[in-house]
Amino acid sequence: MYNDYAYLLGSKRSCIRELFEYGCRRAAIVGRENIYDYSLGNPSMPAPDAVTETIRDLLQDTDPVALHGYTSAVGDAATRQAIADDLNERYAAGVRPENLFITGGAAPALTAVFRALSVTGAEVLALAPFFPEYRPFAEAAGLGFKVVAPDVPHFQIKLDALEAQLTENTVAIIVNSPNNPSGVVYTRETLTALAALLTKKANEYGHPIYIVSDEPYRELAYGGVEVPFIPTIYADTVVCYSYSKSLSLPGERIGYIYVPENATDSKNLYLAIAGAARAAGHVCAPSLWQKVIGRCTQLRPDLDAYDRNRTRLYNALTEMGYEMAQPDGAFYLFIKAPGGDANAFSERAKALDLLVVPGDDFGCPGYFRICYCVRPEMIEKSLPAFKALIG
Amino acid sequence: MYNDYAYLLGSKRSCIRELFEYGCRRAAIVGRENIYDYSLGNPSMPAPDAVTETIRDLLQDTDPVALHGYTSAVGDAATRQAIADDLNERYAAGVRPENLFITGGAAPALTAVFRALSVTGAEVLALAPFFPEYRPFAEAAGLGFKVVAPDVPHFQIKLDALEAQLTENTVAIIVNSPNNPSGVVYTRETLTALAALLTKKANEYGHPIYIVSDEPYRELAYGGVEVPFIPTIYADTVVCYSYSKSLSLPGERIGYIYVPENATDSKNLYLAIAGAARAAGHVCAPSLWQKVIGRCTQLRPDLDAYDRNRTRLYNALTEMGYEMAQPDGAFYLFIKAPGGDANAFSERAKALDLLVVPGDDFGCPGYFRICYCVRPEMIEKSLPAFKALIG
Numbered sequence: 001m002y003n004d005y006a007y008l009l010g011s012k013r014s015c016i017r018e019l020f021e022y023g024c025r026r027a028a029i030v031g032r033e034n035i036y037d038y039s040l041g042n043p044s045m046p047a048p049d050a051v052t053e054t055i056r057d058l059l060q061d062t063d064p065v066a067l068h069g070y071t072s073a074v075g076d077a078a079t080r081q082a083i084a085d086d087l088n089e090r091y092a093a094g095v096r097p098e099n100l101f102i103t104g105g106a107a108p109a110l111t112a113v114f115r116a117l118s119v120t121g122a123e124v125l126a127l128a129p130f131f132p133e134y135r136p137f138a139e140a141a142g143l144g145f146k147v148v149a150p151d152v153p154h155f156q157i158k159l160d161a162l163e164a165q166l167t168e169n170t171v172a173i174i175v176n177s178p179n180n181p182s183g184v185v186y187t188r189e190t191l192t193a194l195a196a197l198l199t200k201k202a203n204e205y206g207h208p209i210y211i212v213s214d215e216p217y218r219e220l221a222y223g224g225v226e227v228p229f230i231p232t233i234y235a236d237t238v239v240c241y242s243y244s245k246s247l248s249l250p251g252e253r254i255g256y257i258y259v260p261e262n263a264t265d266s267k268n269l270y271l272a273i274a275g276a277a278r279a280a281g282h283v284c285a286p287s288l289w290q291k292v293i294g295r296c297t298q299l300r301p302d303l304d305a306y307d308r309n310r311t312r313l314y315n316a317l318t319e320m321g322y323e324m325a326q327p328d329g330a331f332y333l334f335i336k337a338p339g340g341d342a343n344a345f346s347e348r349a350k351a352l353d354l355l356v357v358p359g360d361d362f363g364c365p366g367y368f369r370i371c372y373c374v375r376p377e378m379i380e381k382s383l384p385a386f387k388a389l390i391g
Numbered sequence: 392m393y394n395d396y397a398y399l400l401g402s403k404r405s406c407i408r409e410l411f412e413y414g415c416r417r418a419a420i421v422g423r424e425n426i427y428d429y430s431l432g433n434p435s436m437p438a439p440d441a442v443t444e445t446i447r448d449l450l451q452d453t454d455p456v457a458l459h460g461y462t463s464a465v466g467d468a469a470t471r472q473a474i475a476d477d478l479n480e481r482y483a484a485g486v487r488p489e490n491l492f493i494t495g496g497a498a499p500a501l502t503a504v505f506r507a508l509s510v511t512g513a514e515v516l517a518l519a520p521f522f523p524e525y526r527p528f529a530e531a532a533g534l535g536f537k538v539v540a541p542d543v544p545h546f547q548i549k550l551d552a553l554e555a556q557l558t559e560n561t562v563a564i565i566v567n568s569p570n571n572p573s574g575v576v577y578t579r580e581t582l583t584a585l586a587a588l589l590t591k592k593a594n595e596y597g598h599p600i601y602i603v604s605d606e607p608y609r610e611l612a613y614g615g616v617e618v619p620f621i622p623t624i625y626a627d628t629v630v631c632y633s634y635s636k637s638l639s640l641p642g643e644r645i646g647y648i649y650v651p652e653n654a655t656d657s658k659n660l661y662l663a664i665a666g667a668a669r670a671a672g673h674v675c676a677p678s679l680w681q682k683v684i685g686r687c688t689q690l691r692p693d694l695d696a697y698d699r700n701r702t703r704l705y706n707a708l709t710e711m712g713y714e715m716a717q718p719d720g721a722f723y724l725f726i727k728a729p730g731g732d733a734n735a736f737s738e739r740a741k742a743l744d745l746l747v748v749p750g751d752d753f754g755c756p757g758y759f760r761i762c763y764c765v766r767p768e769m770i771e772k773s774l775p776a777f778k779a780l781i782g
Contacts, residue, residue: 010666251678275401281499287642
């Protein structure tokens with residue numbers, strides 16, 4: 001007498017989580033310093049001091065009834081204005097506060113958008129490699145879920161494969177750039193070509209094909225690479241943003257949805273998203289965090305430590321002969337498994353206490369992911385294991 | 392190309408919200424001090440100072456990466472232990488940390504439980520008067536939703552009406568005591584009789600009938616009245632708790648689900664709830680708030696101000712001739728509308744800038760709700776309007 005699908009989702013552990021917990025058990029035996037755990041995408045940098053200071057200021061200068069009280073379901077008005085101002089300053093995007101809906105992070109944003117787009121027979125497409133939770137989020141919303149083959153070795157978008165998968169039932173494609181797990185940033189050229197294809201097919205089908213743009217890594221890009229703001233390239237884009245990575249607040253659950261004013265059915269889609277969120281138990285995003293964000297929209301992460309890790313690993317591993325796409329963003333490397341079997345590689349790595357995630361769950365067998373949110377000393381100590389595995 | 396039901400939920404304003412916003416517009420014209428707004432159930436007491444101090448302590452003594460990082464989906468282990476300890480101390484309830492799932496308040500707790508219980512044809516029953524969001528929460532989860540007639544004038548539970556509504560499809564009944572909107576606390580006698588009925592029918596049907604116990608008002612009871620802890624009376628109870636009211640943190644979204652160890656299918660139901668939460672985008676409850684709760688489980692609200700308002704209004708209104716059930720809990724009075732038509736009464740009240748919520752949305756026409764989380768001066772100024780309306 002319980003829902004089978006919910007039970008399945010609750011009882012099936014993710015491969016990443018399994019690996020992480022294996023690492024914890026091994027650490028108890030051989031010592032944490034002897035485990036090279038690259039499994040979890042958990043920010044290793046603390047939240048900026050300005051965030052802590054802002055909380056202290058709010059506790060000091062704001063009436064607690066207002067500080068901890070309900071905001072409207074769509075979010076605090078001043079915070080939405082601050083987010084809009086920041087986006088407009090950076091991207092000249094024409095964002096208005098009433099186009100923004102503040103959520104408890106990107107995950108409930110995605111599920112609300114999927115439920116809002118769920119009509120009979122509707123399907124969404126994910127571009128491999130993709131964040132594994134997209135599948136249960138979409139399927140639980142009643143959407144079909146299809147995967148577009150990866151564009152190896154550069155991990156941009158394989159447009160011909162995408163076009164072959166598009167049908168009249170396609171209501172959205174999920175885009176995630178900078179990408180988890182590949183670390184790749186889609187170029188303006190890629191996104192412009194994507195927009196052209198979707199516009200052509202939307203006209204052909206007589207209905208919009210939205211891009212659902214999952215952007216927790218938007219601010220994590222290195223070496224001055226451009227991360228284009230997709231709504232300025234393709235209006236039928238719904239942005240799902242999170243401050244988890246950009247402000248190192250993954251547990252605090254704060255982010256937003258942006259439905260551009262000039263998206264097809266903008267106002268009604270926004271209302272459907274609000275209704276879907278309500279049906280999932282959204283009352284408002286955590287109010288203290290909304291007010292923190294309202295004062296911190298201009299903060300950017302200090303990327304130096306991640307960038308040093310990235311460069312060190314990229315250089316060392318490519319020199320050893322590992323192959324990977326250009327990791328311009330997020331905090332992942334997505335590496336071709338020597339021998340071609342990433343599960344076998346991961347098992348061999350485990351035997352050396354090196355934990356890497358096989359790409360299968362990301363829709364991309366034959367590759368493995370490492371997350372470089374780690375201590376630099378761990379990187380140095382782990383390099384011999386990488387060397388031994390390819391030697 | 393969007394989901395019609397989600398659109399409906401997003402675009403239809405609640406009667407309470409409409410009234411509140413009407414009040415804001417009127418306040419702009421005649422001044423806030425001349426509006427007697429009893430519409431919204433928003434705590435008017437600030438969070439206890441100890442909560443603010445705990446946040447300051449955590450910012451000082453806890454590594455920010457841990458403080459703001461992901462917890463496991465089920466919640467911080469130390470916080471679950473602290474909640475279990477507190478419940479066991481108060482109710483000798485045998486709660487274990489692994490029976491607790493920390494949520495972003497009671498609303499996502501309820502929606503996760505409903506989705507976990509959603510099997511083909513399943514129905515839940517609500518006992519009038521009831522919190523209006525139960526209906527969209529249940530219906531969006533795919534459950535049938537039926538209403539059991541109110542037990543006027545005492546607003547306990549009308550067991551014969553309940554028995555008549557129970558069928559083989561009934562998987563749960565929703566209990567909310569102290570009750571919104573009636574302010575009534577179900578007695579131990581009521582709950583014991585309810586448990587006996589449900590046990591009998593569950594045996595007859597060969598499957599459990601869970602009580603889903605929505606408990607945001609558990610700590611808000613006056614005059615020493617007992618609020619029985621339902622799992623100690625009926626094991627097949629799933630508790631959905633929120634700190635919104637007890638610690639005046641409604642916007643912060645923190646609460647928990649408790650599935651008793653000895654409930655039918657306890658472990659699998661817990662996993663199904665976890666899976667339903669995951670499918671709705673739950674990653675973890677806000678981590679700072681989890682850690683605050685871990686240190687504040689023993690805090691109780693200071694009820695004096697609410698109790699003074701309650702007593703003043705109850706005495707004044709009953710003296711004028713208004714009739715209502717004994718308001719032993721929460722912060723509501725549920726009053727029989729003079730003339731019998733609560734909508735007409737609410738309209739007449741509006742003309743005097745007195746805002747009260749008709750009972751229709753609570754499944755109880757002919758009554759109106761007032762929330763006494765208000766300034767005492769507002770109560771005094773509003774009494775002549777109440778007098779005029781019954782005069």
